[in-house]
Amino acid sequence: MDDWTTPDRRLFAAGLIGAALTPSLSYAQHEPSRAIPLEPLAEESMPIARDAAERMTVPVMLNGKGPFPFVVDTGSNRTVVSDVLAGQLDLPASGLIKVRAATGPVQTPSARVASLTVGRRHMSNFKAPVLAAQHLGALGMLGIDAVADQRVVMDFRRKQMTIEPTTSRASDDPNALTVRAKSKYGQLLLVDSSVEDVSLYVIIDTGGEVTIGNSTMRAKLARRRAERAEQVQVISVTGDTADADLTMLPRLNVGNVVVLNQPIAYADLYAFDQFGLRDKPAMFLGMSTLRHFAKVSLDFPAREVRFVLA
Numbered sequence: 001m002d003d004w005t006t007p008d009r010r011l012f013a014a015g016l017i018g019a020a021l022t023p024s025l026s027y028a029q030h031e032p033s034r035a036i037p038l039e040p041l042a043e044e045s046m047p048i049a050r051d052a053a054e055r056m057t058v059p060v061m062l063n064g065k066g067p068f069p070f071v072v073d074t075g076s077n078r079t080v081v082s083d084v085l086a087g088q089l090d091l092p093a094s095g096l097i098k099v100r101a102a103t104g105p106v107q108t109p110s111a112r113v114a115s116l117t118v119g120r121r122h123m124s125n126f127k128a129p130v131l132a133a134q135h136l137g138a139l140g141m142l143g144i145d146a147v148a149d150q151r152v153v154m155d156f157r158r159k160q161m162t163i164e165p166t167t168s169r170a171s172d173d174p175n176a177l178t179v180r181a182k183s184k185y186g187q188l189l190l191v192d193s194s195v196e197d198v199s200l201y202v203i204i205d206t207g208g209e210v211t212i213g214n215s216t217m218r219a220k221l222a223r224r225r226a227e228r229a230e231q232v233q234v235i236s237v238t239g240d241t242a243d244a245d246l247t248m249l250p251r252l253n254v255g256n257v258v259v260l261n262q263p264i265a266y267a268d269l270y271a272f273d274q275f276g277l278r279d280k281p282a283m284f285l286g287m288s289t290l291r292h293f294a295k296v297s298l299d300f301p302a303r304e305v306r307f308v309l310a
Contacts, residue, residue, distance in 0.1 A: 020225045056154065056206055056287070057138060058161055061117040063089055070118070072161065073207025074152065074298060075284055077144035077186040079116065079123070082133035086111045094127045098236075103240040110171040119163040121146055135239045136255060141207065144186040144300070144309055153297040154206070154290065166301040173226075173295060176306040182273060183303055190285075190305065194253045201282040202254055203275070204298055204305060209287035211249070212265045217281035218245075218266045234267055242267055254285070257307045258288030262289050 069083060077101070081091065091111035099108050109130045116123045123146060127138030132140065154161045181188040190202040198220045205212075229245035236242070244267035252259040264283070272278045290296050295308035 004101065006019055011046045024176050034140055036164045050177065056093040056103050056161060058118060058142065060140060060142060061115075061288060062140070063091070063109060063114050065089060066141045069204065070149075071136075071138040072142050072152065072201075073205070073208050074147070075187065075203060075205030075207050076141060077148075078129065079109060079126075079139040079146050079172045080129045080131055080136065081113070082139050083109075084133040086130045091130075096127045097127065099238075100270065100274060101130050101236045101238045102234065102269050102271050103238070106238045106240070108238065111125060118146055119150075120165070121150060121163060131237050132255075133141065135235070135236075135237045139162065142152040148186055150301050151297060151299045151302075152206070153295065154263070155295045157294050159196055165297055172297075172306070173308045176295070176297075177255070177257050179257060179305045179307065181305055186300075187302060187304060188298055188300065192255045195249065195251065195281075198281055200252075201277055201280055203282070203284050204290075205284040205286050206290065206298075208234060209283055209285055209288055210246075211262060211286045211289050212236075212244075212269070212282070213249075213264050213266050213283040214272045214278055215266060215268050216277075220281055229266070232286075234265070234269070254307075255305075259292065281310055 023222050035216070050063045056072045057069035058072055060070040061067050062081070062085070070079075075138050085091075092112060094110045094112045096107045097104055110127045111130050111296070113126055113128050114124065116126075126145075131141075147163055151166045151167065153164065157159070179190055180190065180192050183189070184203070187203050190204070193200040193202040198217070200217065225237040229247040230246050234244045246263060246264040246265045249264040250260065251261045252262060268278070271284075272282060275282070292310060294307075294310040297306045305309045
């Protein structure tokens with residue numbers, strides 16, 4: 001079996017955007033565990049942990065309790081709590097809310113959160129969508145609303161993540177390659193990217209395991225080379241599914257960074273429509289690609305992404 005194939009032929013979609021906002025998506029290679037324990041994290045240094053779908057998590061304090069492991073999802077602009085955690089903390093129900101997941105819009109329950117703290121970031125008195133833990137694959141999901149004015153640094157060598165002020169340069173590496181970005185509904189959109197001379201829009205998605213491309217990108221590449229693909233199924237955080245084709249991307253240029261031989265799944269998902277990217281070659285860059293670097297930092301206010309080669 002080739003190293004990019006998935007044994008269970010299922011991809012887990014984890015991202016979502018809340019009512020009146022634009023959606024996003026995230027993917028992982030394995031279906032999440034059905035049993036998700038409430039395990040507070042004792043350390044305050046925000047080490048990287050891994051949920052059942054191999055995405056990054058950091059410790060989060062909710063209503064003064066915890067910390068609890070939340071997925072960090074820069075492809076989603078809305079923070080979400082699971083039904084397991086909402087029930088355990090007895091969060092007050094706040095009615096139905098329309099959310100836009102990878103596969104489409106749905107109505108979901110919401111809960112009122114009095115306070116949320118992650119690192120130095122504090123949010124208070126906000127409404128959070130509540131999703132089934134068995135689909136979310138985690139106790140909660142930390143979205144752009146929690147990191148929009150911050151700098152997210154993923155240090156894969158030290159297995160440590162930090163969320164720091166945008167003015168901080170303590171974690172900078174002199175050998176880092178900087179890629180400029182535009183802001184699209186809070187997400188960082190890298191426009192100086194390409195595949196085989198095909199210009200490409202790239203959104204960094206730390207909540208997603210597998211990189212996802214749209215059919216427009218695939219069609220343009222198909223004119224240049226043949227490919228073989230494995231049929232897989234995308235599972236949304238809401239439990240909805242969509243078909244996708246998994247194949248290999250020989251070369252990807254992200255600004256002045258080159259990535260070779262990466263798996264990519266192609267699917268015409270609702271998220272591409274909402275970003276206005278259905279008719280433009282576009283992809284969500286997942287963790288399977290980001291982990292090939294020693295360090296990746298996303299500075300949302302400065303609109304730049306920095307890559308340190310492994």
